[in-house]
Amino acid sequence: MTNGTPPFGRTVRIKGTGSYVPERILTNRELESIVDTTDEWIYSRTGMRERHIAADHEATSDLAAIAAQRAIENSGLTPADMDMILVCTSSPDMFFPNTACLVQKKIGAHRAFCFDMEAACSGFLYGLEVGRQFVQSSSAENVLVIGAEKISPFVNWKDRTTCVLFGDGAGAAVLQAGNGRGIMETIMGSDGLLADLLIMPGGGSRYPPTPETLKSGIHFIQMQGREVFKHAVSNMTKAALDILKHTGVSIADVKYIIPHQANARIIHAIGQRLGGRPDQVYMNVERYGNTSAASVILALDEVARGGQLEKGDLLLFVVFGAGFTWGAMLMEWDNS
Ligand code: ACO
Numbered sequence: 001m002t003n004g005t006p007p008f009g010r011t012v013r014i015k016g017t018g019s020y021v022p023e024r025i026l027t028n029r030e031l032e033s034i035v036d037t038t039d040e041w042i043y044s045r046t047g048m049r050e051r052h053i054a055a056d057h058e059a060t061s062d063l064a065a066i067a068a069q070r071a072i073e074n075s076g077l078t079p080a081d082m083d084m085i086l087v088c089t090s091s092p093d094m095f096f097p098n099t100a101c102l103v104q105k106k107i108g109a110h111r112a113f114c115f116d117m118e119a120a121c122s123g124f125l126y127g128l129e130v131g132r133q134f135v136q137s138s139s140a141e142n143v144l145v146i147g148a149e150k151i152s153p154f155v156n157w158k159d160r161t162t163c164v165l166f167g168d169g170a171g172a173a174v175l176q177a178g179n180g181r182g183i184m185e186t187i188m189g190s191d192g193l194l195a196d197l198l199i200m201p202g203g204g205s206r207y208p209p210t211p212e213t214l215k216s217g218i219h220f221i222q223m224q225g226r227e228v229f230k231h232a233v234s235n236m237t238k239a240a241l242d243i244l245k246h247t248g249v250s251i252a253d254v255k256y257i258i259p260h261q262a263n264a265r266i267i268h269a270i271g272q273r274l275g276g277r278p279d280q281v282y283m284n285v286e287r288y289g290n291t292s293a294a295s296v297i298l299a300l301d302e303v304a305r306g307g308q309l310e311k312g313d314l315l316l317f318v319v320f321g322a323g324f325t326w327g328a329m330l331m332e333w334d335n336s
Contacts, residue, residue: 257318
């Protein structure tokens with residue numbers, strides 16, 4: 001699916017961003033005492049050194065609410081200005097009510113309508129595109145899109161092939177109409193035929209929780225890492241190249257490529273295939289691990305708050321996640 005800005009409707013930009021990661025840091029060295037692994041193996045294969053893990057009393061909506069408050073403040077708005085809250089997550093507090101309603105309650109955004117969306121690690125980009133449609137069509141003025149995960153309870157801490165990869169965190173963005181180009185184009189794709197390669201089969205209606213499902217561990221993340229790696233590189237590269245081709249933008253004109261932070265080797269491979277300079281490819285996987293739907297907005301918030309963006313800069317987001325789902329988005333930055 002490709003969606004350029006049609007010749008009608010408004011252009012949509014990110015007015016403000018915010019993020020939050022839990023206090024507790026889990027280092028590779030600590031993981032050495034949990035599973036049969038080493039700091040050297042994890043760093044050389046993934047680029048990760050540490051990740052943040054939420055406390056027992058913190059749920060996804062708690063992380064999301066702090067990120068949301070920071071994004072709203074950064075936008076110069078108040079929670080009451082929000083028309084819509086969309087939480088993108090694979091680790092909701094519970095099946096229902098949706099996590100966005102729980103965030104609404106915490107931050108007091110009483111005017112908003114609220115719903116969740118699940119597209120795994122692609123979630124935030126999918127959420128931005130959904131939010132963009134509401135603003136572009138004038139159905140909403142201020143849309144709060146949140147990517148938030150407390151993924152740590154769904155990681156099998158006895159499986160060294162997955163437990164070293166993931167971390168918890170949240171980020172949020174406020175979308176508004178703008179005068180510039182804003183979100184210029186989005187490409188999204190999915191392939192459900194490959195669903196089994198990255199899956200958490202238990203706990204839903206297919207395999208509701210029973211003592212047997214808990215014992216067999218099917219409520220944990222299961223992943224065929226090498227296969228995921230290959231599909232991630234090829235689909236993310238193609239989505240990014242397609243978007244550059246459709247828009248006629250050269251990679252040299254992009255200020256930052258902000259990929260989903262799954263693995264440093266995946267990120268380097270995409271950067272090389274796109275012909276990007278190393279300084280164009282943003283990476284913070286070393287400090288956060290893979291925070292799934294939160295990763296892209298955590299990275300964007302860092303870049304924006306670090307003062308590294310100016311009005312008119314072009315940003316290229318590219319994502320990949322379970323499903324499989326993938327996508328790319330080209331955006332002209334303007335939070336003025
Ligand atoms: N520590 C030490 N050894 C390990 C570890 C570990 N943590 N994990 C695996 N190994 C071992 C394996 O058992 C294997 O040993 P063997 O050769 O004796 O069988 C060896 O290391 C190599 O294993 P591979 O799986 O081939 O290692 P690879 O280089 O592929 O790296 C990794 C594994 C990091 C998981 C990689 O495949 C990867 O990053 N894949 C993509 C994962 C990803 O991005 N997932 C998220 C997608 S987005 C989403 O929606 C969640």
